[in-house]
Amino acid sequence: MKIALGPVLYFWPKRDLLNFYAEMADQPVDIVYIGETVCSKRREMRFIDWIELADALTNCGKEVVLSTLALLEAESELKTLRRLCENDRFRIEANDIAAVQMLSKAGLPFVTGPAVNIYNIRVLQQLHKSGMRRWVMPVELGASTLEQLLKQAAETDLDIETEVFSWGRLPLAYAARCFTARYRNLPKDNCSFCCIEYPQGIQTRSQEGTELFTMNGIQTLSGDIYNLENEIPDMQNLGVDILRLSPERQGMEQIIQRFHQRIEGVTESTDANRIPLLDQNCNGYWYAQPGIDRVM
Amino acid sequence: MELVCPAGSFPALKAAVDNGADTVYFGFRDATNARHFKGLNFDRSRAEKGISYARSRGTKVYCAINTYPQPSGWQAWQDAVDMAADMQVDALIAADMGVLGYAAERHPQLKLHLSVQGCATNYEALRYYQEQFGIQRAVLPRVLSLAQVEHVASQSPVELEVFAFGSLCIMAEGRCYLSSYLTDESPNTCGACSPAKAVRWEETPQGLESRLNGVLIDRYQEGENAGYPTLCKGRFEVDGNIYHTMEEPTSLSTIDLIPELQRIGIQAVKIEGRQRSPAYVAKVTQIWREALDQAKQNPDNYLPRQQWRSELTNLSEGSTTTIGAYHRAWQ
Numbered sequence: 001m002k003i004a005l006g007p008v009l010y011f012w013p014k015r016d017l018l019n020f021y022a023e024m025a026d027q028p029v030d031i032v033y034i035g036e037t038v039c040s041k042r043r044e045m046r047f048i049d050w051i052e053l054a055d056a057l058t059n060c061g062k063e064v065v066l067s068t069l070a071l072l073e074a075e076s077e078l079k080t081l082r083r084l085c086e087n088d089r090f091r092i093e094a095n096d097i098a099a100v101q102m103l104s105k106a107g108l109p110f111v112t113g114p115a116v117n118i119y120n121i122r123v124l125q126q127l128h129k130s131g132m133r134r135w136v137m138p139v140e141l142g143a144s145t146l147e148q149l150l151k152q153a154a155e156t157d158l159d160i161e162t163e164v165f166s167w168g169r170l171p172l173a174y175a176a177r178c179f180t181a182r183y184r185n186l187p188k189d190n191c192s193f194c195c196i197e198y199p200q201g202i203q204t205r206s207q208e209g210t211e212l213f214t215m216n217g218i219q220t221l222s223g224d225i226y227n228l229e230n231e232i233p234d235m236q237n238l239g240v241d242i243l244r245l246s247p248e249r250q251g252m253e254q255i256i257q258r259f260h261q262r263i264e265g266v267t268e269s270t271d272a273n274r275i276p277l278l279d280q281n282c283n284g285y286w287y288a289q290p291g292i293d294r295v296m
Numbered sequence: 297m298e299l300v301c302p303a304g305s306f307p308a309l310k311a312a313v314d315n316g317a318d319t320v321y322f323g324f325r326d327a328t329n330a331r332h333f334k335g336l337n338f339d340r341s342r343a344e345k346g347i348s349y350a351r352s353r354g355t356k357v358y359c360a361i362n363t364y365p366q367p368s369g370w371q372a373w374q375d376a377v378d379m380a381a382d383m384q385v386d387a388l389i390a391a392d393m394g395v396l397g398y399a400a401e402r403h404p405q406l407k408l409h410l411s412v413q414g415c416a417t418n419y420e421a422l423r424y425y426q427e428q429f430g431i432q433r434a435v436l437p438r439v440l441s442l443a444q445v446e447h448v449a450s451q452s453p454v455e456l457e458v459f460a461f462g463s464l465c466i467m468a469e470g471r472c473y474l475s476s477y478l479t480d481e482s483p484n485t486c487g488a489c490s491p492a493k494a495v496r497w498e499e500t501p502q503g504l505e506s507r508l509n510g511v512l513i514d515r516y517q518e519g520e521n522a523g524y525p526t527l528c529k530g531r532f533e534v535d536g537n538i539y540h541t542m543e544e545p546t547s548l549s550t551i552d553l554i555p556e557l558q559r560i561g562i563q564a565v566k567i568e569g570r571q572r573s574p575a576y577v578a579k580v581t582q583i584w585r586e587a588l589d590q591a592k593q594n595p596d597n598y599l600p601r602q603q604w605r606s607e608l609t610n611l612s613e614g615s616t617t618t619i620g621a622y623h624r625a626w627q
Contacts, residue, residue: 070471071439072417072420073418073441077418078420096418096421097425098418098420101421102420117393117484119365120366121367121394122370122394126397127393138473140473140476140477145367148367173467173468173471174468174471174472175466175467175542176438176440176621177466189625203535205534206530207532207538208512220474222477289480290479291473291476
């Protein structure tokens with residue numbers, strides 16, 4: 001079982017982003033997804049900067065995948081996507097069917113990210129035919145659906161890797177509107193790139209103080225951290241190949257170490273070793289319950 | 297442009313047909329469609345009755361099977377597709393590639409439309425659906441500006457349908473899990489957004505409260521219009537400020553944009569609202585019929601009547617309308 005670091009979903013200054021990846025280079029992660037998946041106006045990193053970063057991480061022994069935008073609305077965005085898909089060195093994570101179309105035309109193998117709707121075996125087969133070799137399960141699905149899907153995949157000899165979003169704020173929605181700009185009373189077209197001031201997004205609570213969502217530009221993330229640390233043995237049994245950890249600004253090393261130790265069996269997976277989930281953690285989706293729920 | 301109207305029940309279907317819909321769309325009485333509400337939608341015999349009523353008056357019928365089946369539910373979706381094909385609906389509106397693939401293989405004569413829930417916002421995605429499944433039309437998500445719609449239309453390999461009037465989804469459809477994050481149902485999995493079973497209304501000393509699975513979505517003071525607790529329209533707290541963090545309760549109305557939509561080559565406009573009453577469907581259909589007829593006869597001098605605007609506004613959520621993402625500044 002491998003560990004993947006998902007793409008950074010927030011907008012961080014270039015120097016902070018590069019420092020973060022310099023720290024991650026020494027960590028026991030096997031796969032690193034890099035790239036902008038949320039907003040095309042975030043341009044701290046140019047195309048060449050991403051490629052240089054990809055080279056640097058590759059030299060540190062990481063498998064690097066270039067992640068792409070989830071909501072494509074403008075020709076300029078398609079152009080950027082095309083350029084990424086035409087690179088012949090790094091594999092692409094498609095987060096929209098536009099990328100699937102471009103990559104299948106080019107005959108290149110690809111990964112689909114959590115924003116691509118794969119809910120049944122026919123979709124897995126269809127996308128496999130188009131060149132998908134790894135998929136990230138949509139975040140609202142759980143163990144029972146995954147189990148049936150992987151059983152069907154095995155029966156039909158479908159050769160794919162399965163990745164599960166296992167730690168971090170869940171990407172829940174993409175909108176026409178930028179909620180960060182709205183919070184700042186700025187129009188989206190003149191947003192002053194204000195997302196850069198919120199390296200962990202903007203916390204949104206109910207009027208009674210329940211943590212609900214995290215606004216991240218046009219993206220809505222969960223307010224709580226999804227944490228499947230206790231479910232690693234279940235995932236091993238099901239045949240999940242890769243666990244995705246989604247970057248947060250603070251404390252990633254510790255999270256990676258904990259997941260790494262669990263996978264390596266350094267921490268025995270017994271009931272007694274289930275970590276008590278923090279108040280800010282959730283895992284409901286895995287158990288086919290509301291995502292925000294905490295199943296102990 | 298073709299006027300496509302909602303039929304959540306036989307009386308609503310009749311209202312749409314009688315008031316000038318070119319087409320009505322309906323779903324079956326289960327989770328296979330994106331308006332899975334108690335008491336709504338059609339079983340086989342009602343659907344046959346509805347289709348026969350519409351056909352006898354020259355109105356086309358589309359069937360929406362536009363949610364995402366999981367392995368345990370696949371058979372129900374497959375049966376729904378077979379039933380729609382058997383009833384010879386004029387088109388099947390679907391979102392899931394599995395459903396589209398099955399329909400294309402099994403029922404090659406059945407016309408396929410990509411549902412808004414398929415979330416194709418650009419022509420490259422449309423090409424994929426066209427080449428792989430032979431879709432003939434796509435319904436565009438409500439996230440594009442008018443200029444963006446025009447650009448997609450100029451490159452699109454298929455006909456395009458856009459939303460004209462009704463509830464406003466501000467999230468890219470088919471990719472929003474806010475509902476399943478707080479309840480166990482989402483539009484994708486069950487065809488439900490903020491399912492009624494999870495909604496509670498309570499009068500409290502602080503005002504009328506709406507809750508979803510126990511979580512406070514909004515609190516209304518005396519005289520405020522209370523809206524359905526859709527998560528994206530809730531009033532939440534950010535850094536001490538309480539406001540509609542995503543969107544005010546409002547409806548989409550594009551009655552002013554008809555000549556533009558016509559000019560850029562949009563083939564059909566869709567009225568949202570299978571969960572609405574027959575009276576609502578009748579009124580909205582009637583107004584849009586008049587507006588489309590006027591724009592067709594006299595595209596250069598089209599002027600929406602003030603009366604249409606005020607009637608539509610009165611029918612709208614929060615009694616306000618917006619053209620939403622079509623107008624870039626709204627975004």
